[in-house]
Amino acid sequence: MRVLLLSPHCDGTDVGEAFVAFKWAEALSRIVDLTVLSFQNPERKPLAEQLPEARVVVWDEPRTFKRFERFNAMLNPMYPRFCSHVRKWLKDALKQGEYFDIAHQLMPQAARYSIPLRHFDIPYVIGPLGGALQTPSAFQSEEGASPWFTKLRRLDHWRFRNDPWLRRSYSQADILFGVAPYMQELLSSIPLKRFEPLLELGIDDLPPEVDRRNSLSSGGVKLLHVGRGVRTKGLRDAVRALAHLKHMPNVTLTSAGTGAEVELCRAEAMRIGVADRVEFLGRIPRAEVEKLYQTHDVFVFPSFREPAGNVVYEAMRWGLPIIAAMRGGPAWIVDDTCGIRIPVTDPAQFSADIAEAISHLARNDSLRKNLGAAGRKKVFEEGLWKRKADILIRQYQSVLERGAG
Secondary structure, three states, X not given: OEEEEEOOOOOOOOOHHHHHHHHHHHHHXXXXXXXXXXXXXXXXXXXXXHOOOOEEEEEEOOOXXXXXXXXXXXXXXXXXXXXXXXXXXXXXXXXXXXXXXXXXXXXXXXXXXXXXXXXXXXXXXXXXXEOOOOOOHHHHHHOOOOOHHHHHXXXXXXXXXXXXXXXXXXXXXXXXXXXXXXXXXXXXXXXXXOEEEOOOOXXXXXXXXXXXXXXXXHOOEEEEEEOOOOHHHOHHHHHHHHHOOXXXXXXXXXXXXXXXXXHHHHHHHHHOOOHHHEEEOOOOOHHHHXXXXXXXXXXXXXXXXXXXXXXXXXXXXXXXXXXXXXXXXXXXXXXXXXXXXXXXXXXXXXXXXXXXXXXXXXXXXXXXHHHHHHHXXXXXXXXXXHHHHHHHHHHHHHXXXXXXX
C-alpha cells in the first residue's frame, strides 16, 4: 500500500505535535510504502535519517514566527506555505506518473485548517483532530487576561458552519478521525462521510511496574498534577480541593509546570491555608517528570478544556489512578475501571467533588492499586504504536475496499 502522509512538523527530536507525527510515521513506515511531506528544521537531525524506512520530502521550515511559541502553536502561520509546497509537489509528482493509494493529513491537530488534498483525486483521511472546546461559562470569569490571538478560537464553530474551504476539506474526507467522540458533535454541522474516534497518543512500551504500598498511616497519599500553567488545566481546582480535606493533612499535592496560573495557585494555596501541603516545582526536565509518576500515588488532572490528554496517558502508563474532568479527551481516555471522572459544574462544586474523589482514593489502598493496574493495562492494549499503526492500516483498507466496491 502506497501511503502519502502530510504533517507540517514531524520530528522525533522535538516535542508536541511534531513528536507525535514522527511516532505515527515511524510505525507506519514499517508496514507500508510511506512518503512523508513535512517542513525540516535545519538545526535538528534530518528527518530522512530519522525515518530510514520512508521516503521523505522536506522543505526548510520558515523561521519568521518560530520564537513566538504560543502564537505559532495557536495560529500556525507557516501552514499556508506548507500547503503551497504540498500542492506544487503533488501536482508535479502525479504528472510524472506517481500514484498513492491513499493520503493522510495527520497534522495540525486543531480542527481549524483546510487541507490541500481536497484539490486532488486521491482518497484521503484527516486527523485525529481535536480542540474547539469552549471554556464552560461558570469558569470564564476566572480565566483572566490572555493573548489576543487565543480569542480567535471562538471563530472555530462559526467556521464549521460557514467556511467553504474548511467544510469541503472535511466533507470530502473518506474518514475524519477525532481524538475523542466529542469531536463528532462539534463537527455536526458538516456532512461527514464517516467519523471515527482515534486517540493520537501512543507508547513504545510500558515502564517497569511500580510497587506503591502507601497509605495514610504509612506516610500519606501524594497527588500529582502535570501541565501548563493556564486556568483550564484545573490546577486551581486541585489546590482548592485540599481546603475540603483539612482533616486529612497527609494528603499532599505536587505541581509540575509553569505559567501565570501557577503563581495564582500559589497565592490561592496561601489564602485557603494549604500552602504547606502543595509543592510547586515549575518547569522541570522530562526525566524528572517521569520520576514524579513513579513516586506519587494519584494523578489529579481536572482539565476542563482538554482536547486529548497526553499527560493522562503518561500517568496511566505508570499505573497511577486518575481523577479527571468528565469533558473532552480525558472523559474518553479514562473510564470507571481506571479512574474517577468529575462532572464540570461550577468552581465551588467542582473542587468539592474533586476533594470527595481524593478522599475516596486516599482511604482505599486496594482501589488505588486496582485502578492504576487497569489503566496500565488499558494503555498497553490500546496504545502501543505498532498496534495503533495496524488499526490505521485497517481503516485505510476499508476506504480502498469501499472505493473498489
